[in-house]
């Protein structure tokens with residue numbers, strides 16, 4: 082199959098590279114000349130484990146190429162995947178901004194040659210694929226095409242594994258022709274027995290939102306339970322095991338923390354709420370999950386303050402991890418963006434380290450933070466350590482060395498990486514989230 086991907090952001094780049102790895106011929110298009118130049122040189126503009134090697138391999142084997150020239154790329158394609166950004170609208174109302182999608186549709190339209198499937202890969206409000214079809218027909222009434230929705234469920238940091246071994250592939254289509262092409266594209270997956278959920282376009286679009294909203298609800302649920310565990314002296318980690326082993330509940334996404342962040346959950350929950358409101362419905366459970374998530378960040382600030390005897394003013398707090406999750410340099414909606422400024426404002430001195438995210442962090446966090454080379458340097462003379470993101474390199478810290486470097490003994494473990502008793506035995510004043 083000949084596949085063209087519009088947009089070389091996170092989703093576009095991973096999708097294009099993995100399709101090439103399946104054996105298809107893939108052209109990734111982006112307007113950003115510098116980005117295309119970098120990619121042609123085999124360098125990746127984002128941090129995603131394994132992606133650079135896979136890009137280099139498929140480029141070398143001539144199945145993957147990058148260009149700014151949309152015309153040729155679209156003319157030869159059996160399928161064009163739209164993987165452009167759908168950020169929250171600048172109006173701040175939670176709606177998804179579809180400017181890039183419709184811009185891409187207008188640009189694709191004049192170059193379509195022969196039958197082509199145009200697939201929305203970006204997370205888009207229900208009805209977008211149909212609007213894309215309308216735009217294309219306006220620009221090029223002769224075009225022979227179908228639109229389809231094929232949402233992605235990739236997690237940052239594990240995107241390649243998620244793409245190669247997904248739990249399912251969802252395709253929303255209307256014609257057999259489009260179905261045949263999409264099935265051919267995903268053939269390597271169903272040979273390994275990945276289920277394909279075939280449905281209509283609107284359902285596929287909504288499935289993506291519902292999946293993300295459900296996961297956000299699950300996280301907010303366990304975060305609230307963790308707060309209750311804190312009040313009652315119960316242990317949320319055992320509790321999560323106790324409920325998660327019930328197959329109806331499932332053990333994944335029951336890890337409490339400082340609140341979910343990233344490029345999907347915050348944006349998609351808001352967009353889904355807006356879509357529902359437009360149709361006269363309030364998604365009260367999703368609304369609650371969003372509220373709980375905001376409150377969770379504030380509660381973590383309070384937790385840190387309480388551990389510092391009620392005031393962070395003049396205290397040095399060492400943050401380990403800044404990104405919204407490990408194995409990424411992505412800072413979008415990271416809890417650190419709320420938690421750190423709240424402490425800074427009250428006169429705390431902040432030191433911070435992140436294995437991959439420090440360059441990005443500088444763009445998102447206020448000035449006045451001291452960035453360091455490693456965990457131990459961060460903790461030097463600190464009154465408190467806050468483990469913010471569960472990077473592997475923070476999972477096996479030399480705790481004796483750490484406590485010696487510190488000035489105080491407070492360890493706030495926002496990811497429940499360490500065993501409370503072990504930490505107390507080492508001399509720390511320790512608190513996790515929902516266990517201490």
Ligand code: UDX
Nearest residue numbers: 233234235236237334335336338341342343345405406
């Ligand atoms: C998510 C979805 O998992 C993915 O299917 C979708 O395509 C995009 O959004 P991603 O944002 O990359 O992926 O990361 P994910 O691993 O889902 O984590 C999201 C946030 O939830 C992170 O901030 C993470 O720390 C938090 N989280 C996750 C928890 O706090 N507890 C958990 O148990 C799981």
